[in-house]
Amino acid sequence: MFKLCGLHLLYLLVFHLFTMEPPAVSLRLSGEKDGVIEIASKKGYLYLNGSLDRETKAIHRLQVEALNEVGEKVKGPYSITINVQDINDNPPKFDKSKYKAVVWENSRPGKPFMYVHATDHDDPTTPNAQLSYSILHHFPNPYIHMLFQIDNVTGAISTSETGSRLLNHQKQDMFTLVVTVKDLAGMSENALTSNTDVEITVKENLWKAPPKASIKENSTEPHPIYIMQVHWNEPGAKYGLLEKEKMPRFPFTIDQNGTIYVTEPLDREEKELYSFFATAKEEGGEELGWPLPIFVQVEDINDNPPVCQNALTIFEVQENEELGSNIGTLHATDMDKENTLNSRLQFRIVEQNPKIPLDNLFIIQQEAGTFQLSRSSLNKQKVSNYSVTVEVTDKVFTTLCDVKINVIDINDQIPIFEKSDYGNWTILEDTPVGEVILEIQATDADDPFTGSSQIIYQIEEGDQNKNFIIETDPQTNRGFVKINKILDFEMSSMYNLTVKATNPEPLVKGVQYNSSSTAYFRVVVADVNEVPVFSKNIYIVDIFEDVPVGTLVMNVTANDPEGDRISVMEWVQMASTVAVCHGVIVPGTDVANVPNKKSQSSTAVFMLFIKDVNDNPPRLTKGNHLFFCHPLQGGARAEIQATDDDQQPYSPEFNFSLGGGENIKRDWEISRIDGTHAYLSPKHTNLEEKNYSIPLTINDNGKPPQEGNLNLQVNVCRCTDEKRCFIEVENHSGMPSTGMAVGILLGVLISIGFIVGGIFLRLEYKKMKGLKRNAAKPSELKTLT
The missing domain is CATH 2.60.40.60 (Cadherins)
Structure with a gap:
């Protein structure tokens, strides 16, 4: 089987050589030669004497026979199949040199209104025949954005989002699109192309929302009753109605002419305005355009009695x-x-x-x-x-x-108090709001339970701040004097109150209220020892951790409403050890000036934030004991890690350096990895097998910086296969003795006992500490411990 590209331009192209064995002296070719495929009978060359065209013939089937000197067949025939491979030698061609189409205003964007189609005679299984469509020109184009778009695979033409909004047949009713098609899927500059014109006529969109319809309620006409009609631009649309809101029943329907009917009488008092949508769809159910809003107003008739x-x-x-x-x-x-x-x-x-x-x-x-x-x-x-x-x-x-x-009855009688003076009434200043402190009574001779006999009590004098209120029992006309606001002995210790009784109904002409409708009483407010008040509820202080013991931290002040002397437990000294944040409740107690007057106290919260200072040198957390396998290999190194007990405002930054004399620096070097890690490396491989003590200095980045000096213990040793130092142990014959075993067991048990005991004591300590904290009195909160 042979594969040849079509449209070869080189004649006498040899593409195979046959060999012959005696008695064969020549070859004979037969089959689908088409005057193009030949064979050199004596030399055995199979060659082309012209060009192949895949689109004319894609497969050539031939036979070859071997002949002797007298022209008789001695071998064969042998079958030859030649497949002609495709090349991109055919440009795509549109079905029409010009297309015409109609588009409606406000067409749904992306909904195709026409298709263009092109064909390519190249092999459809190759990119040579894969086509891509695009719009090359757009005449006219009065807007920045294209009004039309094309699907590059299917050739479907539709309106764009802009076109759906802006197409207007009155402004421009004709457009010409120059559509191009490319093979090679449009992905190559060598693609072959063709063009066609598409003339588009813009027509007025008939798919428009109709005006609001009005129908009278409770109609007695036969139903269904015509309301309105909608039209799609072309025949064949399937019309439907879509509810906008869920209703117990939907009293409308639409036929396939787009006519909308009401199916039953409507009641305006039940629903005055109906709103729903009309839809137009294709046979397959796809919407042709946007749903149209439909409004039906129900008109009122006089169908309800007063x-x-x-x-x-x-x-x-x-x-x-x-x-x-x-x-x-x-x-x-x-x-x-x-x-x-x-x-x-x-x-x-x-x-x-x-x-x-x-x-x-x-x-x-x-x-x-x-x-x-x-x-x-x-x-x-x-x-x-x-x-x-x-x-x-x-x-x-x-x-x-x-x-x-x-x-x-007319209101010709005035209310009369049972007595004009109710005397003095002493109450504590912390008497709760709403509590009754006095009951008063006036009577009225007018008809009972009328506006002429109902009594309203009002405090006319002595209570500018409305500290008191009087409520009336409508059945008995009895008045109840109540506390309306919190009293304050320091603001006012006595109230001389004047109360007047009136009716809601006006008095008849010639009758007036007099002193019989007025009563007096006095309220004496007794002092109550109030709690002292701190100047702040929470005191917050920042100090550095290295301040000396006994340093003054803060003065806390409080005052007493009665003016009594305040005893405040002040925090004036710095304890020897504190936590980073320490909270304390500071008590304040007044010292009563009146005998038998109970002292009062209040508390404030004192928050002390301890700020860190750089007072701890760096230390190692990894790499105190290092080893290297002997003999040393080039590139050997060991990692060390440093830390610092001080608070780090940013990421820690340490500087590592080697101390000691020239011998140390000749044999060893330190290299930084990051702010906390470094490598220790031998400088050469001639180090002896022994322990080395290497001075190391670590500096932090504090202000001022702290320096840590230590000795790294480094063992250069013979290693096992697992790259561990080989450690020789003494040769003990036999198993350990009974005494040794008992001693080992006792040692283990004692160690476990110490651990468990330590844990138990720590838990008991925390428990006792919590109990003491909960039971602590204010006088015991003196230090930060």
Whole structure:
């Protein structure tokens, strides 16, 4: 089998050589030669005498036979298959030299409205026939962004996001796109290309939201009833409705002509505005355009009667009320639409009982429902109440409402206190707010349980800050004097209070309140020893850890509301050892100036933050004992690590250096890895097998810096196969004796006992320390220990 590229330009191209063995002296070629494939019969060369074209013939099947001198076949035939490989020798070609399409305004971006298609005769299994589409030019293009886009694989053309928004047939109804197609998937500069024009006509989009529809509620027409219609731009769309909100029932439907119907009567009082969407889809269910918002307004009709707000409305009127005085307002409602004629209510009195001293004693405002007196003829001794029936109408429906009018006694009696002076009342200044300190009583001779006899107590003098309040029992008219605000002996030790009793109803002309409606009492506030107050709740101090013992830390101040002398336990000395952050409760106690007056105390929190100073030299945490295997190998090194007990504000930085004389520096060197690690390395391999003591100096980066000096113990030793120092041990014959075993066992047990005992003692210590801390008195908190 042979593979040859198509369209060879070199004639007499030899691509195989056949050999012959006697008695064969020549070769004969037969089969699909197509006048291009030849063989040199004597020399055995198989060659091309022209060009191959894969698109014309991709496979050539041949036979070769060996002939003797007389032309007889001595061997063969042998089959030859020649596969012609593809080369990119065919440019892609569009199906049409010009395409025409229609696009609708506001088309959904990315939704194809047409396709272009090209073919390539090269091998479809190779990149030679893989095509890529793109828009080369866009005429005209009045915007920065392209209005159209193309899928580079499928050739689908659609509007872009910009085009979906800006296409307008009135501004520009024709566009020409120059579309190009490339083979080699458009990934090579050597790709072959072709172009075509696409003429696009922009049409007005028929898929538009219709105006809001209005339908009357409770329609008696046969349903369904036509509301509106929507149209997709082209026939064949599948229409549907989409709920915007979940409803118990959805009373709308749409047919396949886009006509929307209401399927049942609607009630405006149940729902006044319906909002949903109309959709248009393809056969496969894909949406053709954006869902359209649909609004249906339900119009009101007068289908609700007036409703009385109360089953019985009660008014009160004094018997001396003047002509035209307002007595009260009857309230009624209508569920029809507010501020329309359907909900306009009018009132009319249809009956009055009794008709004494005359009928039509009351009138009502037709639109407002407000009652007024038409005559000044009320007399409680003759009639104490009236029943009135009122007709309320909305011009279609009528409702009757019941009204009761009570005639009440005139307020011609004033409240009178049972006594004018309630004396002195002593209370402690810490008496809680709301506590009753005194009860007072006044009486009124007017009709009980009316506005004329109800009593209101008011403190008129002596209480500018409203420290007291008086509440009235409506059944007994008894007054309860209560604490309204926290009292303060230091602000005021006595209150001389004047209380007046009045009625909510105004007094009749000629009657006035006098001294009988006034009472007096005094409140004496007794002092209570209050707790002293610190100037701060929390005191915070920063100090360095190296301050001397006995250094003054802070003075804590407090004052007493009564002016008593304060005894404050001051922190004035620095203890010998403290934690980084130490909290202490500082007590303050007043020293009472009055005999038998109990002292009071309060506390404040003292927080002491200990700041670190650089007072610890660096030390090693790794590498105190090092070893190197003898004989030494080049590049041997051992790692050491340093630390510092001081607080490090940033990452630690140590400097490592070797001490000692020239011998040390001749044999050893130290190299830094990072701020905490370094390598110790022999400088040569001639070191003896022994222990070395190497002076090392480590400096930290404190201000001032601290220096640590130590000796590294380094063992240059013979090593085992595991690269460990080989250690010789004494040769003991046999097993250890019984005494040795008992001694070892006792030693182990004693060690375990020490460990367990230490742990137990530490736990007991922490427990006792916690108990002492919880039981500590303020006088014991003197130091930072």
